[in-house]
Amino acid sequence: MPSTTVVSSPGKVLVAGGYLVLDPAYTGTVISTSSRFYTVVQTDASAGPNTIRVRSPQFKNATWDYTVKTDAEVVVKPEQKNLTKNKFVQLAIEKTIKLSIELKGATATQEAISTGLDIAIVGDNDFYSQRATLASLNLPRTLDSLKKIKPFVNTGVNLSDVHKTGLGSSAALITSLVSALLVHLSILPASALSEDVDKVSSQTKDAVEGRRLAHNLAQYVHCLAQGKVGSGFDVSAAVFGSHLYTRFDPEVLKGLMDDNAAKDQALSPVLSPSNRSWNYSVEPFKLPPLTRIMLADVDAGSDTPSLVGKVLKWRKENSVEADTLWRDIDQLNQSLAQTLLHIAKLHDKDPDTYGEAVKYLSSLQPIQWAANPWQPPSEIPIVEAFYEAHRISQSVRAKMRQMGVLAGVPIEPPEQTKLLDTCVSQAGIIGGGVPGAGGYDAIWLLVCDPVDCSPDQRPTERIEHVWSNYKELNVSPLSASESTARGSRLEKLEDVLGLKDAVAIPSAE
Numbered sequence: 126m127p128s129t130t131v132v133s134s135p136g137k138v139l140v141a142g143g144y145l146v147l148d149p150a151y152t153g154t155v156i157s158t159s160s161r162f163y164t165v166v167q168t169d170a171s172a173g174p175n176t177i178r179v180r181s182p183q184f185k186n187a188t189w190d191y192t193v194k195t196d197a198e199v200v201v202k203p204e205q206k207n208l209t210k211n212k213f214v215q216l217a218i219e220k221t222i223k224l225s226i227e228l229k230g231a232t233a234t235q236e237a238i239s240t241g242l243d244i245a246i247v248g249d250n251d252f253y254s255q256r257a258t259l260a261s262l263n264l265p266r267t268l269d270s271l272k273k274i275k276p277f278v279n280t281g282v283n284l285s286d287v288h289k290t291g292l293g294s295s296a297a298l299i300t301s302l303v304s305a306l307l308v309h310l311s312i313l314p315a316s317a318l319s320e321d322v323d324k325v326s327s328q329t330k331d332a333v334e335g336r337r338l339a340h341n342l343a344q345y346v347h348c349l350a351q352g353k354v355g356s357g358f359d360v361s362a363a364v365f366g367s368h369l370y371t372r373f374d375p376e377v378l379k380g381l382m383d384d385n386a387a388k389d390q391a392l393s394p395v396l397s398p399s400n401r402s403w404n405y406s407v408e409p410f411k412l413p414p415l416t417r418i419m420l421a422d423v424d425a426g427s428d429t430p431s432l433v434g435k436v437l438k439w440r441k442e443n444s445v446e447a448d449t450l451w452r453d454i455d456q457l458n459q460s461l462a463q464t465l466l467h468i469a470k471l472h473d474k475d476p477d478t479y480g481e482a483v484k485y486l487s488s489l490q491p492i493q494w495a496a497n498p499w500q501p502p503s504e505i506p507i508v509e510a511f512y513e514a515h516r517i518s519q520s521v522r523a524k525m526r527q528m529g530v531l532a533g534v535p536i537e538p539p540e541q542t543k544l545l546d547t548c549v550s551q552a553g554i555i556g557g558g559v560p561g562a563g564g565y566d567a568i569w570l571l572v573c574d575p576v577d578c579s580p581d582q583r584p585t586e587r588i589e590h591v592w593s594n595y596k597e598l599n600v601s602p603l604s605a606s607e608s609t610a611r612g613s614r615l616e617k618l619e620d621v622l623g624l625k626d627a628v629a630i631p632s633a634e
């Protein structure tokens with residue numbers, strides 16, 4: 126058993142397919158973010174025998190000690206001294222240990238935890254709003270300012286009081302936690318999550334199955350902790366990275382969702398990668414070269430569950446109208462994904478011409494892109510494809526607004542429309558929208574990001590300027606770009622900036 130295991134899992138942005146992805150007939154486009162959750166597992170006698178100590182050093186009152194009993198049934202019991210509860214963490218540990226006992230036997234599992242384990246969990250600063258920290262440091266709300274904040278900065282509050290940014294903290298946290306434990310307990314080979322198997326063709330069967338096992342377990346724990354089975358795109362992105370996601374049939378988890386009734390039921394037959402009832406689909410996707418996703422936290426807050434409830438009620442009561450609209454949106458979503466994949470192919474065919482075209486696009490507003498009579502002919506298909514991506518993403522927004530009006534929910538409320546219109550009319554901006562369920566709390570943009578933009582300003586800089594000067598809403602950038610890694614990743618503690626300091630075990634008083 127390794128003495129220290131570190132696994133990270135990325136956050137997510139659902140750029141297309143909000144609501145639709147709840148239905149297996151439709152696909153969502155999910156981008157995984159460079160911002161990640163990290164779980165560091167180490168053997169540590171100071172936790173106590175058969176005790177797992179979990180720490181979230183970015184928060185107050187966030188150390189949870191659990192005693193683990195593995196007799197007739199697995200019992201992971203929070204100790205009296207814990208100042209808060211963490212259902213997500215507790216369930217992740219309990220179910221991973223239960224699965225480990227089923228797959229490796231009680232003796233091997235007990236042995237791995239008998240000395241005591243210390244587990245530290247931290248999330249990149251992007252997962253929690255940095256607006257207050259920037260203000261306290263007297264820094265403008267820009268990407269450069271975010272770099273000045275210490276990695277994994279202390280939030281100064283309890284977990285229940287933190288302002289989240291919508292990157293999917295609970296999904297990334299659970300995925301990194303169960304994956305790190307699976308590796309530490311030798312259920313998964315480290316190679317299943319190492320970067321060397323990044324290329325699909327070189328992935329061994331074991332590695333693919335290992336990742337699928339981590340996925341199934343993380344989905345199960347996340348559903349149980351949330352008390353419902355969502356579409357699961359967030360966990361899927363945390364495990365597999367950016368992709369086109371089609372959901373699994375919730376039926377697969379039905380027998381396990383009543384935790385009390387399922388106490389005696391074995392997990393491994395349900396969670397096994399060979400269980401065909403896990404019928405989700407993950408198709409490769411990544412953003413085109415020399416483009417960048419930009420994300421902002423908009424300080425207005427919205428309540429996703431209530432938006433979802435209302436949209437689904439409207440769909441049920443107006444099925445003909447809703448089905449027509451959903452089919453239209455789905456066609457646009459698929460065209461957008463295919464156009465972006467096509468743009469990547471244009472890059473691969475002729476990277477130099479592509480680079481020139483992206484530089485050209487970066488200096489003009491989308492509306493001007495296709496209007497240049499002197500455009501070199503080799504650049505025309507590239508410029509046209511980018512314009513097409515722009516046009517489709519604007520149409521997606523229009524249809525999502527229409528759905529919002531029909532269902533009576535603020536999917537892209539007027540305040541967000543104004544902000545997005547201002548952003549999308551800047552030079553070099555391909556498109557954007559409200560991620561996931563929409564509402565008031567965030568926006569995403571896809572912008573051209575050429576190698577060199579001189580003498581013009583870079584599109585990213587133009588957007589930072591718009592955001593930091595925007596008066597009608599308080600817009601704060603996130604530092605994340607797309608993670609092109611294949612989701613969860615085995616890390617070396619020393620290689621992640623600031624991680625070793627952030628998770629250092631406090632010395633006993």
Ligand SMILES: Nc1ncnc2c1ncn2[C@@H]1O[C@H](COP(=O)(O)OP(=O)(O)OP(=O)(O)O)[C@@H](O)[C@H]1O
Nearest residue numbers: 181211213246248289290291292293294295296298
């Ligand atoms: N750093 C952390 N350490 C331990 N648990 C955490 C941490 N961050 C989040 N959690 C767990 O995740 C829960 C939040 O889950 P919830 O589903 O409300 O958020 P979310 O929808 O994932 O948020 P967002 O998408 O905005 O990041 C917390 O109550 C806590 O149990």
Ligand SMILES: C[C@@](O)(CCOP(=O)(O)O)CC(=O)O
Nearest residue numbers: 143144355356357561562563
């Ligand atoms: C509305 C929905 O499709 C997306 C919600 O996404 P987000 O949490 O707003 O990023 C719900 C789901 O897919 O579980």
